Amino acid sequence: MIALSTPAQAAVTTQCQIQSREGQPSPLAMRALFTLESTSDGNVAVTYTNLPSPVGVGQPVTIEQTRKMIFYNSTIPAVRQQMLSNPTFFTELRGFSDPEGFKPFNDLLVCRSVGADKPQSSPPQSSPPQSSTPQPGAAIADLVDGSYRYWNGAPSMNVTDKQLRPGSFTFLFTKAGNRIVGIFARPDDLAICMTGTVKGNTISGVVNLPVRFSDAEGRSRQNKPLDPPGYLKLGTWSNAGNAFSSSTLNLSEFNRINIGPRKAPITCR
Known part of the structure; x- marks a missing residue:
């Protein structure tokens, strides 16, 4: 495992993102994104992004940050279990300690196989099955981030x-x-x-x-x-x-x- 600032070059095969449910609001801040992506070379990238926020007065200036952690030769279920078991990974990824840890994020992750057409469920388990894309006719409001x-x-x-x-x-x-x-x-x-x-x-x-x-x-x-x-x-x-x-x-x-x-x-x- 190593933290990198550059994106993985291999093609993404599976992507997991936060999807809120009734009674389970998203743990993400309003201007943040969180994704897990497996790639064709067998690695898993976990990314936490703070979207641009205005700073200063007068001239328009924004600040943004993306932190990416690469787990080599691993799978998304294995990475999720590692991050649940060892809080250090999630702390390093976000750059600060969170007493709630990774679990609220893991509970709301929904995974899809990139390029697939038919949806499957992705229950909030420590080692859940990976799922495919939402139905083509799904409302935009229901899409994962x-x-x-x-x-x-x-x-x-x-x-x-x-x-x-x-x-x-x-x-x-x-x-x-x-x-x-x-x-x-x-x-x-x-x-x-x-x-x-x-x-x-x-x-x-x-x-x-x-x-x-x-x-x-x-x-x-x-x-x-x-x-x-x-x-x-x-x-x-x-x-x-x-x-x-x-x-x-x-x-x-x-x-x-x-x-x-x-x-x-x-x-x-």
Whole structure:
């Protein structure tokens, strides 16, 4: 075992993340992510990430931290048991001691085989069976925390950029609890960053523009659909923030696809 700051190079085969249940709130802070990933070379990476938080006054500045622990020649069930048995691992990973330890995290972990189609249960045991991906039709609000990409085409786990026709729309996003940060995009011309909360398959929040709008142009677009199909409805215009608050993005007609070559955003900058 050794702590590293660089990601594992081998392909991820299984991923486990926190999924809250009724009566069992997530032990994660609002702006944090926790994952276990097994790789094709037989290693397991355990990652704890603090998402960007604003610091300072005046010029926008954020701070973030990712700590990753690699267990070599091991399996996810074995790693979970080691972290339950030896609190030192979890303390080293997070950088501080937690009297609750790893157990509250372990109890809510749900695992999936990357690229699989059919879901299986993952009970909160010390050495649980690994499970596969959620059903393609599952609501976005029910997804485990992580990064995803959806589009207004057919479900698929292997969509290339060449297959994204000019008329298609995608939403590449990071989910942490009910918080969503994502890019709503059309390959030919449109790319909009949105921050908000999810309920079912609808995101509600703030749309940040990639270019500066005049006050007159912003006011003329508020409370109207941004795209011809009407997926994204802009809310109230703010000239000071160059953004539309109370906007909604309806993804009920979208389907999950592979994450693609681009990294999902964790903040709109």
